[in-house]
Amino acid sequence: MSEYQYYEFLALDRPLDEDEVSRVRALSTRADITATRFVNEYHWGEFKGDTTKLVEQFYDAHLYYANWGSRRLVLRLPAGSLTAKEATPYAMDDVLGVWTRSGHTLLDFSVSAEDGCEWEFETSYTLAAFVGLRAELAAGDQRPLYVAWLAGLTAWELVEDDEENYARQVEPPVPAGLASLTGPQRALADFLGIDADLLMVAAEASQPAPADVVDRTALAAFLAGLPAADKDALLVEAALGPASPGPGLLARYRAAITVPGPRDETGRRTAAELLDAAYRRRTDRRQREQSTRARVAAEAQEARLDKLVRNIEQAWREVDGLIAQKKASAYDAAVVLLGDLRALEGRTGGTAEFDRRVRELRAAHRGKPSLMQRFDEMRIPRS
Known part of the structure; x- marks a missing residue:
């Protein structure tokens, strides 16, 4: 089987300066490199640089996938827009890693596969499909984090057979809107290979997504009520910060007007409950599909017999x-x-x-x- 690997990096909050571009160019002679983007495809060999360090130092997003099934998406956000403390409850070994570096929170969405696996992608990916996740996370939308946790549960079910661990593992806070993922979130779910039945079962405990249209009058009233020191800090951040303070401010506004959902810490489901419910849903769905196929086949045969x-x-x-x-x-x-x-x-x-x-x-x-x-x-x- 021929080899294929794809590497892409994007600098979104600020472009690289000339010295930084030179340092990146020294890592690859064949990559397409600009002040805001690095992209290369490998049909033999592989990238020699440290991809994690490149995101920590220069880039805000990194995408990697290979034709044996391994894939990785790394996002870097200012720590003020998403703290590691907020993201850590959703971390899952080998699927979502969370850490901080130089005033940023980094999220590492990964799925590994052994060499020799079949190609798992029906389409190719670029970072354009995923960069919207940064703004969503900065605005307080935790659906990408929960999606990653579900991906970890999907992978865990395939390799583990430990009922005790399944019963002990409790889901993290369930964000609103799981039944209506955004485009970038659907791309992430596909990229991580989440079981569709598990996602639908998880969404049963999710409140409806907040309206995309913001009530300007209510937002203006909320802003008017902010302390003067907070407003001054936001203006300084807007003037000097590399990223817009808008998403974080919207997150504060939505948190202030959102009524807490009915599910508290004690009401969260275990991994065993989620996996069992997904199994039942999958079994019922397949039986319905099989019954439908049998009915369609019988109707088609009857039509042929009438002609015959x-x-x-x-x-x-x-x-x-x-x-x-x-x-x-x-x-x-x-x-x-x-x-x-x-x-x-x-x-x-x-x-x-x-x-x-x-x-x-x-x-x-x-x-x-x-x-x-x-x-x-x-x-x-x-x-």
Whole structure:
């Protein structure tokens, strides 16, 4: 299997200066590097730099994925917009790491895979799909963090079989709006490979998402009530800070007007409860899908039989013609048509005539083992 790795970095709050760009260029001679972006694809070899240090020192977002399944997204936010204390309850080993460096909070969303796994991406990714998560997190939206925790639970279920740990592990605070993820959040859920049934079960305990449209009059009243020192600090931050204070201010406003949800610490679900509920939902869904497929197939066969009844002898001649082609695809078509002929005769309460004719077919074509195997699989009687 050929190798493929993708590396991308973005500087969002401020561009790199000339010296920083030179230091990054020294790490790769083939990458496309500007003051705000670094991107490279590897079909052999790999990037020699320390990707974690690059985000800690220069960049606000990093994306990596490989065709054996490993993937990583790292986001850096000013610590004032999201503290490590706020994010840590959602941390999960090997899926979401949280740490601070030089006045920033860093979030490391990762999924590892052993070499040799199948390619797991239906589409390629770029950081454009994920950078909106930074503004959402800065505005107090914790759905990306809970999504990462669910990804950890999904991975944990695949490799662990420890009912005691499942029963002890309690979910972190459930944010509002899990049933209506934003575009960047849906991209994150797909990127991390979250089980869709688990996500739907988790969303059952989530309050509706707050309205995207902010009441300007209410916001103005909230701002008017802020202490003068807070307003002055916000103006200084707006004038000198690398990032806009807007998302953090909106987070404060929404926290002030939000009514706490009904689920408190004691009402949170365990990993075992979530996984069991997801299993039940998955089983029910698959049964419904199987029933629907069976019903659609039966309706399609009935339509074919209604058409077939008008010219049965022509159908038998078509079976002979398909068998004469001596091709696997023609054999498959022949046994489907034979199945319809059997079902059609079965409408009258018996299949004696069908059985007689297929015994003759068996005798005439017994030297075709591939066809005989298909006859056996559909239980066509022997001579």
